[in-house]
Structure formats: C-alpha cells, structure tokens
Amino acid sequence: MEDSDKAKLKAFGDRVRELRLQMTPPLSQEKLALVSGLARSYLGDIERGNRNIAILNIHRLAEALKIEPARLLEPPTQKSGE
Amino acid sequence: MEDSDKAKLKAFGDRVRELRLQMTPPLSQEKLALVSGLARSYLGDIERGNRNIAILNIHRLAEALKIEPARLLEPPTQKSGE
Numbered sequence: 001m002e003d004s005d006k007a008k009l010k011a012f013g014d015r016v017r018e019l020r021l022q023m024t025p026p027l028s029q030e031k032l033a034l035v036s037g038l039a040r041s042y043l044g045d046i047e048r049g050n051r052n053i054a055i056l057n058i059h060r061l062a063e064a065l066k067i068e069p070a071r072l073l074e075p076p077t078q079k080s081g082e
Numbered sequence: 083m084e085d086s087d088k089a090k091l092k093a094f095g096d097r098v099r100e101l102r103l104q105m106t107p108p109l110s111q112e113k114l115a116l117v118s119g120l121a122r123s124y125l126g127d128i129e130r131g132n133r134n135i136a137i138l139n140i141h142r143l144a145e146a147l148k149i150e151p152a153r154l155l156e157p158p159t160q161k162s163g164e
Contacts, residue, residue: 005138008137008138008141009137009138012137052136052137052138053136053137054134054135054136054137055090055091055094055134055135055136055137055140055155056087056090056091056134058137058155059090068155068156069155070152070153070154070155070156071152072152072155073137073140073150073151073152073154073155074150074152
C-alpha cells in the first residue's frame with residue numbers, strides 16, 4: 001500500500017480515537033465496539049490505520065459517536081502517539 | 083441488505099452524481115472515472131447505490147472532484163430520479 005494511502009487510513013483512525021475520547025464520558029474501544037456493533041479487534045485495527053473501512057461501517061461508527069458521518073472524514077486535530 | 087443501509091449507499095451515490103454535475107464544466111461518468119482512476123462501471127454502481135465503497139476510493143473521488151472527502155458524506159441536496 002502506498003504511503004499516502006496509509007496516511008489517509010491513519011488519519012481516519014486518529015479521528016475515530018479522538019472523537020471516542022471526546023465523548024462524555026470518554027468511550028473505551030470495548031464500549032464503542034459494543035455500541036457500533038463492530039468487533040473490538042476490528043475497531044483496534046481501524047484506529048491503528050490498518051483498515052480500508054467501508055461507508056456502512058463509517059455510518060455505524062458515526063451513529064455510535066452521535067455525530068454526522070461527514071465529521072469522521074474531517075482531519076484529526078490531534079495525532080495519536082504512534 | 084437492510085433498507086436503511088441501501089438508503090445510505092443511495093444517498094452517497096446521489097451525492098457523487100450531484101457534485102459531479104456541479105463541476106464546471108459538469109463531468110461525465112466516463113471523465114470522473116478516468117480522473118479518479120476508478121472503473122466506469124464501478125462508478126455507475128456507486129451512483130446507483132449498489133456499492134459499499136471504502137474510504138480510499140472515497141478519497142480518490144474527492145480528489146477528482148476537488149473537494150474535501152468529508153463533503154462527499156454530506157447528504158445530497160437533490161435526489162436522482164430512480
């Protein structure tokens with residue numbers, strides 16, 4: 001996979017993580033996985049930028065995070081450590 | 083596939099079509115497929131709401147339409163005929 005593609009997936013993962021932690025109270029990966037219906041391991045892969053996630057799962061995450069799906073494709077304001 | 087999922091894919095397809103036709107000059111499906119690197123038949127499927135498109139292809143479409151990827155996940159302002 002091209003570096004630019006990896007960067008796009010990582011930016012999406014950072015954005016999911018950022019929005020997850022901005023919830024009140026902040027959500028754990030387990031909780032977000034439960035609410036969104038996605039597998040916890042899959043969510044972990046998404047946040048690490050290892051998944052080319054499709055639109056229906058983007059909608060599921062948005063619903064669980066109580067935001068418009070478009071907001072998930074905005075660039076993260078913070079980058080995670082890795 | 084659930085009706086609500088079909089509706090989400092159709093909304094995305096309508097949004098792509100709407101933005102494609104709002105370009106100056108409006109782009110044909112052939113031209114958008116060429117510029118984005120996606121197959122013309124795949125793009126037709128996307129606009130008909132038959133594809134659960136993944137994020138890297140959303141980025142390719144956004145680049146070809148010269149917009150931010152998030153704008154592609156905004157609801158369409160017009161619904162296509164079907």
